[in-house]
Amino acid sequence: MRTLVTGGAGFIGSNLVDALLDAGHEVVILDDLSSGKEANLEQAMARGAILEIGDIRDGEHVTSVVAKHRPEWVFHLAAQMDVRVSLEQPALDARKNVEGTVNVLEAGRLHGVQRVVFSSTGGAIYGDTELIPTPETEPCLPMSAYGQSKFCAEQYLGLFHRLYGLSSIALRFGNVYGPRQDPHGEAGVIAIFCGKLKQGERPKIFGTGEQTRDYIYVGDLVQAIIAAAQSSETDPINLGTEEETSVLTLVRILTDLSGIGGDPEFAPARLGELDRSCLAVTRAGDALGWTPATAIAEGLEKTWASTPDP
Template identity: 55%
Template sequence: MIGERVLVTGGAGYIGSNLVDALLDRGDHVTVLDDRSTGRIENLAGAIGRGATVHTADVVNADAVARVFAAARPSVVYHLAAQIDVRRAIEDPARDARINVAGTATVLEQTRRSGVERFVLASTGGAIYGDAAIVPTPETEPARPLSPYALSKAAAEHYVEYYALRHGLSAFVLRLANVYGPRQDPRGEAGVIARFCGAAADGREVTVFGDGHQTRDFVYVDDAVEAFVAAGEHRVGGCCNVATGRETSVLDLVRALDLPARFVPERPGEVRRSCLEAARAAELLGWHARTALHDGLAATLTSTAAETAQARGA
């Protein structure tokens, strides 16, 4: 319903901030909760000017979360706050679990206490399914976590299922493929497309881990945002993949962006092939990916080059 009071955790991140913009565009009253450890307040500059309210808080801090809920009085909660770096999860699994498991439980409990009408969790498809037996992978495939990050997101999904069954919470899980697009920082926790576009903007070579034949399913951020909005509007339960159903290798990206590359040993805990079936999203939410990879890459490269030029000017 347009004009809802909504809360977006992790709303200063690149997916979250794009979601905030889309919700404002349709007339919703938006509150953002973000600890700003990886999210950037610059991503919300336009949103703040249009009336979005931003609270700096940690999703594990129950008192802080309660205060934000009391101020926002949301009818829909989009929970995107997470630790998403596989490497950091391997190095510090306790921190990963604290944010992704305890943080989700904290937000869910406050969602229940506040009588929120709808809860949507951002989860991960590629990491959840691991090295799946079926590619493209449907939601019926079992979880095969290969990293602490995948384990923590699987646990977060189980918490959502528990609150739906035990408390009757209307909730839905979006298992995201590899989302890319403008505002994704080419450093830190960035995905491969953001890193490669950053290298292209700087005129640098890129690092390819392994032989480069590993594949991913790349879905453009605007398409992913449309899935979140649809999940907030519908009242179906369960989960669905948010994906294109098409495999793209790392070498395909190197060629598409015409980048020089150096090859180093593959990293532990990474999936060899990842591509998700998206038929359930069409069935339950009426959603499908609309942006071709070529167009999404062009938009991301243009945005990254502009940000790089602005940073150099500063």
């Protein structure tokens, strides 16, 4: 099977590339390297993966890459994924997450792609819901431009399926963490905390620290992504653990692992921040035969061990 992974040099994408290669697939990566790192792909490229450098907002380039390599599956992970950036620059967020997705779908339609797997968000798409854990049937009322752009992109998947029969699925990720997540970015609080502790600094908590999220280990996630490509499901599916973990709990576990004491630093809560987010994953089990395997303590231990020294 020949596959294309947009955003394949990033944290989740590069882990997915490795898993696809392990499963015997041919892999092409499309990434503009604005946040992804070529270093994440060194082993993959040594194993035959191909890197094409380009921006998903450039529709002609996306189409040329798909025409050149003729992938059967496309895993679309390239995105603007910083909630704060989405609120400061909503038009930029929409161009990357909506227009970029339309470009991928159009290229797939033109050149015979069999299946598109889209990385959506469960952490931001439902908004401030009272139903916890949140199932896929809950209305999507995002509280950030990022969640809104992902929801809009999901609607284009449905449009291309209705008009052209292009098979696709949106996977609504929880808060993903694990090896290769950038500790200097804004998307992954666990990586940021690990980076701070490695430098001997105190983690910074925005708000009270009592806010919860559904943290899913990247190794579990990529197995679900591949299972989704193999399925015929077209309705959105949550991928999480169905367990809430507070920011304060993360800090406690990581300080125990690191052996670095001291209280965290607190800062005001950020605009668009949800108090609680946790995903119901019954449908993932029923439709994909998938369940998360890595408990938060185990995943944090693996993540801490993989965090490079400063």
